[in-house]
Amino acid sequence: MNTPRTSFHGVALSESQRDILGMIATNHPLDDILAAICLMLDAQDPDTLCSILLTDAQGKHLLNGAAPGLPPEYSRAIHGMAIGPQEGTCGTAAFRGELVVTVDIAQDPSWERFRSLALGHNLRSCWSLPLFSHQGCVLGTFALYQDRANRPSEAQLQRLTCAAQLAAIAIRHERDGQRLEASEQRFRSLFTYNPNPVFALDLAGNIQSVNPAGLKLKPHTAIDFIGHHFSHLVLEEDLERVSQHFSAARAGAPQRFEARVLDESGKLLTMDISNLPIMVNGEIVGVFGIARDISEQKHYERQLSFNASHDRLTGLLNRVSLEDRLILDCHISRRRKRRLAVMCIDLDGFKSINDSIGHYFGDQVLIEVAQRMTRQVRPGDTIVRMGGDEFIVLLPDLLRDEDVVPVAERLMASIARPYCIQGIDLHVSASVGITLSDGHIEQPMQLIQQADMAMYKAKQQGRNNFQWYTSDLNQRVCEHASLRNDLQKAIETxxxxxxxxxxxxxxxxxxxxxxxxxxxxxxEKGFISPxxxxxxxxxxxxxxxxxxxxxxTACAQLRQLGEQGITGISxxxxxxxxxFQRGQFVQCVQAALETHGLRGEQLELEITEALLLHNAEQAIDTLHRLKALGVRIALDDFGTGFSSLSYLKRLPIDKIKIDRSFIQEISTDRHDAAITQGIISMAHHLSLTVVAEGVETASQVDFLTGSHCDVFQGYYFAKPMPYAEIEAFLRHPACLSLTG
Ligand SMILES: Nc1nc2c(ncn2[C@@H]2O[C@@H]3COP(=O)(O)O[C@H]4[C@@H](O)[C@H](n5cnc6c(=O)[nH]c(N)nc65)O[C@@H]4COP(=O)(O)O[C@H]3[C@H]2O)c(=O)[nH]1
Known part of the structure; x- marks a missing residue:
């Protein structure tokens, strides 16, 4: 075997070669072309028979291409022969990638498998040349057979080489065509089936083609796309920006940006757009515009950011947004040389609505409060819901400090109007704390603390009022905080x-x-009053x-008194x-009685009207459960409250304690005397025992005795004393003098 190579180039073309090149150029079927090449060669040299085999897709086997002169039975038998080092002449040529000459099939070891087949068809010698692609891959083989043992002449080799090159051209041409077609189809699929609108624009920005998804986009200008400029699609406000991106893409830099489009119903769509240069033969001939509708995504993004910064219930800004707004408002008032007012608003009586009739009603009240407040402030003002029933209002643009007053009054008045929810009339009011600034403050959040302190003061002043922040308030709040720390230590020790x-x-x-x-x-501070x-x-x-x-401790010491023989007192x-409002309260009382072996009647609980302000029904229920234990109930500080006269007859109580403030003046103030007498007489009508608190003088004792008061307590008889003293006091139960 030898391996000469001959070039096709430089050889003058015969007519039949030109015909074959014509067939290639005019895209004749490959089978016809290969057959024509074989026939051409067979005609040129009647001593030889041609065979063209083609590599299969895996590059492992050879398949029949054309062999019009070979016996069909032989062709069928070698169809699919393997490519390998010892696979006949063609299999070996394809394997080695070079011309293989088998002088005598009868002698050649590589023909072992097909030897008898070949010899049976009178085929004795075979010369095979591999066919190559542009990339150097073996496309197949071109072989010549003779009926005698022989090696090719120079002329035969040249013919074989020329024919093989023709065949290679034909095969490559067909494969290139297939590849081009496949890539075109792929590209067309990308264009046609792209769910996103794709526009091909020329260099001037006119639409050359549009895919089906693009056709579905119905712009408000109702254009039919082709030939129209892209500016017909884009919202006018975005046009300049979009044109800049288009120019950049036209200059070769791919672009990605967002732009808005109005659809035919006037709905604003947000598009994520890619502009890509269209390159043909290294030259930019236009721009692809690929648009993706991200309106929904934008909507969710906006909603997410709204939810992060706003209160879900009321739609007001939430605590998270407060600091930013406050810093901004400080900046505004600094720049405009205006006053900034910060108000902290806490609802009075809101918790009892939540507790007594439920959160649904509480929520409705909060929503309505937010709406009413919003109506009372200007567009540049800010209202933040801090959580629960607490709000912050920022007014950054006040001319004078006192301008905040009418706003605070309007807010309070609007909040205090009744709320009718599902036919139920509900009432809340507002305690308002106010602080003012000119915006020059290093830590703006301090203003919130100040307003909060002032609000706390408003609560203490009896609610439904507004209070200003002052520096001494700060002082008091600090004291309050340190007292709380000390209290904690005292509890622990x-x-x-x-x-x-x-x-x-x-x-x-x-x-x-x-x-x-x-x-x-x-x-350090000595005695601190409760x-x-x-x-x-x-x-x-x-x-x-x-x-x-x-x-x-009280139960333990009452038991101790009992053990000392001092009985008959509660x-x-x-x-x-x-x-009292804690769920476990009744159980706590019961446990204390049991622990110290006391009967219910030995214990008296002093409650105040404040307890009835929050969820009166539940409070009354708790009182009944306490009464069931035998415990007695006294209503303390009676007369200082405001709401409970009507409740009195419904309350399962045993006693009322007239507040010290009435007793103090009974001898000198006709009104207090009359009120005290009225309370005693009313209580007796309800079969309640009356205790007078803070009795200090004999004349008070006289007046109270004359008014049929039942029990006295006060310095006139004895001051509060430690256990050891009260034990001694009670050990000598001499009747106390009831007159001066
Ligand atoms: N000027 C004057 N005062 C008299 C006279 N007689 C009694 N007092 C004082 O009046 C207060 C009566 O207690 P309160 O009205 O329940 O008012 C109590 C009560 O509300 C609260 N408190 C005291 N101990 C406790 C407690 O253990 N638990 C709770 N929750 N509150 C307590 O602190 C308040 C003040 O207690 P105290 O300072 O002990 O003040 C006591 C008592 O010392 C008098 O003739 N003249």
Whole structure:
């Protein structure tokens, strides 16, 4: 075997070669062309028979291409022969990639498999040349057979080479055509089936073609696309920007941007657009515009960012947005040389709506409050819902400080109007704290703290009013905070004591009960009145552990008195509304009684009207459950509240305690005297016992005795005293003098 190579180029073309090239150029079927090449060669050399085999798709086998002169049975038999180092002449030529000459098939070891077949068809020698693609891959083989053992002459080799090159051209041409067609189809699919609108634009921006998805886009200008400029599609405001992107893409830089389009119904669509240069033969001939409708995605994005910055219930801005707005408003008032007012608004009576008739009603009230507030402020003002029933209002553009007053009054008045929800009339009011600034503040959030302190003061001033922030308020709030810390330490170290004040029967002068009063000796500040620290403990929730301690200690010491033989007196304990409203309150009382082996009647709980303000029905239910334990109930500070006269007959109570403020003036103030007498007579009608608190003088005793008051308590008889003293006091139960 040898391997000469001959070039096609430079050889003069015969007529038949030109015909074949013509067939190739005019896209004749490959089979016909290959057959024509074989016939041409067979005609040129009657001593040889041609065979063209083509590589299969995997490049592993050879398939029949054309062999019009070979016996069909032989062609069929070698169809699919393997490509390999010992696979006949053609299989080996394809394997080696070079001309293989088999002089005598009868002798050649590579012909073992097909030898008898070939010899049976009188085929003795075979010369085969591989056909190559542009990339150097073997496309097939071109072989010549003879009926005798022979090697090719120079002329035969040249003919074989020329024919093989023709065949290679034909095969490559067909394969290139197929590839081109496939790539065109692929491209067309990308264009046709693209779910996004695709426009092909010329260099001037006119639409050359549009895919079906693009045709569905019905712009408000109702153009039929082809030949129209893209500007007919884009919203006018976006046009300049879109044109800039188009120019950049036309200059070769792909672009991606967003633009808005109005559809035929006037709906604004947001499109994510890609502009890509169309390159043909290295030259930009136009621009593709691929648009994706992202209106829905934009809508969700907007909604997400709205939800992040707004309160879901009321639609107002939420706490997250506050700081940014505040900084912005400080900036505005600084620049415009205006005053900035920050208001902290807390609803009064809102919690009782939530607790008593449910969150649905609470929510409706909040929504309505938000709407009413919004109507009372100007567009540049900000209202933030901080959560619960607390709001912040920012007014950044006030001419003078006092301009905030009418706004605060309008807000309060609008909030205080009744709310009719599902036929139920509900009432809330607002406590408002105000602070002012000129915007020059390093930490704007301090303004919120200031407004909050002022609001707290408004609450303490009886609600439904507004208060200004002042620096001494700051001072008080600091004290409040330090008191809370100290209280915590005192709770942890059990530094409290109970003092007891006797209660005297007006008719007999005997002690019928004692009231437990909490005492706290502060390590540095000395004695601190419960009137000061109890409200702080109520605010912070510290009142719960404190109350539990009082209840337990008072019961323990009453039991101790009993063990000392001092019986027949009851123990009165003050109950904080917060503790009372806790779900476990009745169980706590029962546990205290059981722990210390007391009967219910030995314990008296002093409650205040404040307790009825929040969810009166539930409070009454709790009172009934306490009564079921035998415990007695006294209504403390009677006369200072405002709402409960109508409740009185519904309340399962045993006593009322007339507040000290009435008793103080009864001898000098006709009104207080009349009120006191009225209270006593009304209470007696309801079969309630009346206790007068803060009795200090003999004339008060006289007046109260004359008015049929039942029980006295006050300094006139005894001050609150520690356990050891009350024990001694009670051990000598001498009747106390009821007159001066
Ligand atoms: N000027 C004057 N005052 C008299 C006279 N007689 C009694 N007092 C004082 O009047 C207050 C009566 O207690 P309160 O009205 O329940 O008012 C109590 C009660 O509301 C609260 N408190 C006291 N101990 C407790 C407690 O253990 N738990 C709760 N939740 N509150 C308590 O603190 C308030 C103040 O308690 P205290 O300072 O102990 O003040 C007591 C008592 O010392 C008098 O003749 N003249």
């Amino acid at each position: 059990q530094s409290f004591r109970l003092h007891y004040q006797p209660q005297i029967d007006a008719r007999t002068g005997r002690v019928v009960g004692i009231e437990a009063l909490l005492r706290w000796a502060h390590p 009137a000061v620290f109890v409200p702080v403990a109520e605010d912070s929730g510290q009142i719960i552990p404190l109350s539990l301690w009082v209840l337990d 123990m009165a304990v003050n109950i904080s509304p917060m503790h």
